[in-house]
Amino acid sequence: MGVILRKELADHLNSTRFLILFCLVVCVSLLITNTVSLNIRSAIESGAKDPHLFLMLFTTSGHFFSLVQFIAFFGPLIGIIMGFDAINREKNDGTMSMLLSQPVHRDAIINGKFLAGLVVITMMVVSIVLLISGLGMVVIGVVPTPEQLARLLLYVVLSIIYIGFWLGLALLFSILFRSIGTSALASIAFWIVVAFFVSFATNIIADVVAPIHASEDVDQVMKHQRVVEIISRCSPVHLYTDAATTIMDPYRKTTKTLLLVGPMETISRARFNNPLDLPQSVLIVAPYLITIVALTSICFAAAYLIFMKQEIRSI
Amino acid sequence: MATTESVIETENLTKRYGRFTAVSRLNLRVFRGEIFGFLGPNGAGKTTTILMLLGLTEPTYGHVAVLGFNPTRRPLDVKRRVGCLPENVGYYRDLTGRENLRYVARLNGLPEDEAEERISSALERVGLADEGDKLVGAYSRGMRQRLGLAELLVKKPEMMILDEPTLGLDPKGMAEVLQLIRSLSKEQGTTVLLCSHHLHQVQEVCDRVGIMNEGHLVAQGTIEELSREGLKSEEGKRLSLEEIYMRYFREE
Numbered sequence: 001m002g003v004i005l006r007k008e009l010a011d012h013l014n015s016t017r018f019l020i021l022f023c024l025v026v027c028v029s030l031l032i033t034n035t036v037s038l039n040i041r042s043a044i045e046s047g048a049k050d051p052h053l054f055l056m057l058f059t060t061s062g063h064f065f066s067l068v069q070f071i072a073f074f075g076p077l078i079g080i081i082m083g084f085d086a087i088n089r090e091k092n093d094g095t096m097s098m099l100l101s102q103p104v105h106r107d108a109i110i111n112g113k114f115l116a117g118l119v120v121i122t123m124m125v126v127s128i129v130l131l132i133s134g135l136g137m138v139v140i141g142v143v144p145t146p147e148q149l150a151r152l153l154l155y156v157v158l159s160i161i162y163i164g165f166w167l168g169l170a171l172l173f174s175i176l177f178r179s180i181g182t183s184a185l186a187s188i189a190f191w192i193v194v195a196f197f198v199s200f201a202t203n204i205i206a207d208v209v210a211p212i213h214a215s216e217d218v219d220q221v222m223k224h225q226r227v228v229e230i231i232s233r234c235s236p237v238h239l240y241t242d243a244a245t246t247i248m249d250p251y252r253k254t255t256k257t258l259l260l261v262g263p264m265e266t267i268s269r270a271r272f273n274n275p276l277d278l279p280q281s282v283l284i285v286a287p288y289l290i291t292i293v294a295l296t297s298i299c300f301a302a303a304y305l306i307f308m309k310q311e312i313r314s315i
Numbered sequence: 316m317a318t319t320e321s322v323i324e325t326e327n328l329t330k331r332y333g334r335f336t337a338v339s340r341l342n343l344r345v346f347r348g349e350i351f352g353f354l355g356p357n358g359a360g361k362t363t364t365i366l367m368l369l370g371l372t373e374p375t376y377g378h379v380a381v382l383g384f385n386p387t388r389r390p391l392d393v394k395r396r397v398g399c400l401p402e403n404v405g406y407y408r409d410l411t412g413r414e415n416l417r418y419v420a421r422l423n424g425l426p427e428d429e430a431e432e433r434i435s436s437a438l439e440r441v442g443l444a445d446e447g448d449k450l451v452g453a454y455s456r457g458m459r460q461r462l463g464l465a466e467l468l469v470k471k472p473e474m475m476i477l478d479e480p481t482l483g484l485d486p487k488g489m490a491e492v493l494q495l496i497r498s499l500s501k502e503q504g505t506t507v508l509l510c511s512h513h514l515h516q517v518q519e520v521c522d523r524v525g526i527m528n529e530g531h532l533v534a535q536g537t538i539e540e541l542s543r544e545g546l547k548s549e550e551g552k553r554l555s556l557e558e559i560y561m562r563y564f565r566e567e
């Protein structure tokens with residue numbers, strides 16, 4: 001498997017795709033640091049004293065996206081780009097039958113591909129975060145505390161697993177569909193549905209299931225909100241934004257999730273006047289993190305099983 | 316050259332896809348060191364048989380032994396010793412021929428310096444010495460086919476399975492490839508299982524042939540044996556492989 005991993009990694013790093021993505025990553029980091037850190041600096045100069053100033057580099061949106069929002073939105077695209085043609089291109093080029101007649105286990109092929117994708121994703125996420133932290137430190141002159149570093153690390157891990165989910169999904173589609181175009185379209189369609197339509201759909205469904213007739217009726221509002229939460233948890237994008245903001249923003253003040261903010265959210269936000277400490281944040285995030293890990297594993301496991309069971313004839 | 320030690324032995328080997336029986340009760344024997352011609356029309360079950368020999372697909376029932384190993388249970392032991400050139404073999408288009416061979420050598424766990432040596436001599440031998448450092452994307456069909464043979468030379472297997480190795484080659488290329496196969500078999504005692512539709516080529520190089528039709532092995536033996544079988548009464552005459560082959564398909 002080591003040989004396949006090495007080759008796949010070399011392929012990724014040499015590809016034009018990767019170069020474009022990497023340029024994009026650098027541009028985005030520069031842009032985010034620029035707009036955000038200038039905002040923060042003016043805030044410091046006006047006398048604000050926030051112990052979590054450093055983390056605001058990643059969560060404040062400025063005129064543009066915040067990093068958390070950026071990865072929630074476009075992280076899927078990175079995962080999809082790494083994986084949508086992983087298996088079917090090899091089938092179409094006939095390299096799969098060459099590879100399979102070599103003394104390698106069949107699962108080494110898919111494991112190697114997935115791992116190589118994960119390594120590239122890790123490189124990207126780590127380099128974005130380091131770029132922003134480094135530039136941010138220079139511009140705002142604030143050094144992170146150990147606790148903030150721990151949060152940052154947790155966030156990096158979360159982001160890698162989240163993008164890994166999309167990589168697994170793209171890999172699955174590349175096994176299911178023989179045509180590269182179809183698998184790319186299927187992955188992107190799934191992304192659009194999850195990122196854009198689920199948030200609208202949740203509110204519509206919640207309105208039907210638990211309508212709010214009187215907005216002062218707490219029970220009705222609670223029920224409505226609960227339905228919204230349950231449905232939106234099906235969406236990995238929502239899971240990720242929620243988890244990321246909880247880790248990175250101890251005040252939960254900037255919880256501008258991709259979903260429309262419900263009334264309960266507004267109330268709960270107002271209550272968090274004190275920052276959550278790290279163990280508390282982790283406690284809140286754990287279920288989300290576990291769900292994202294589970295989703296990623298399910299996706300990869302499905303891809304793995306289908307690939308292993310697939311009749312070689314079709315390869 | 317050929318001994319009586321069999322390297323491929325199948326017993327009632329059967330493969331069904333749903334209701335369709337691709338290979339039915341196949342009893343095939345290939346001896347060490349021989350060149351065995353595996354013939355039959357398209358869809359006769361040759362490729363399915365090859366897949367089962369390599370452990371790439373599981374037999375529905377029956378028994379296979381390749382070099383003494385059961386390919387379903389120990390596919391790696393088989394694939395380490397058997398080199399296969401599949402029908403529509405492809406190589407990575409964005410790598411050079413040499414890089415592709417290097418990848419294969421690594422997958423086979425060859426030490427780097429030995430691999431480099433083998434790659435250079437293999438490229439030379441198949442006539443790709445000058446093209447080895449060009450991208451495979453720029454190769455013609457014939458060149459890709461030669462690269463496939465170079466892959467086998469790098470791997471130096473005990474047995475080679477060649478599915479239509481001369482497809483897309485010009486007549487000169489074909490003759491060279493056949494010469495290469497023959498010399499490999501002579502020099503290194505490599506057993507060769509050759510699938511081909513070019514009957515006169517098969518007749519030229521093969522020691523024994525097997526003919527498949529609709530999943531059944533309808534004939535197996537040397538050309539003389541098959542010729543004698545086909546001409547029960549007419550003594551003294553010899554049939555060409557083409558005539559033998561046609562006999563099996565005229566009867567239906």
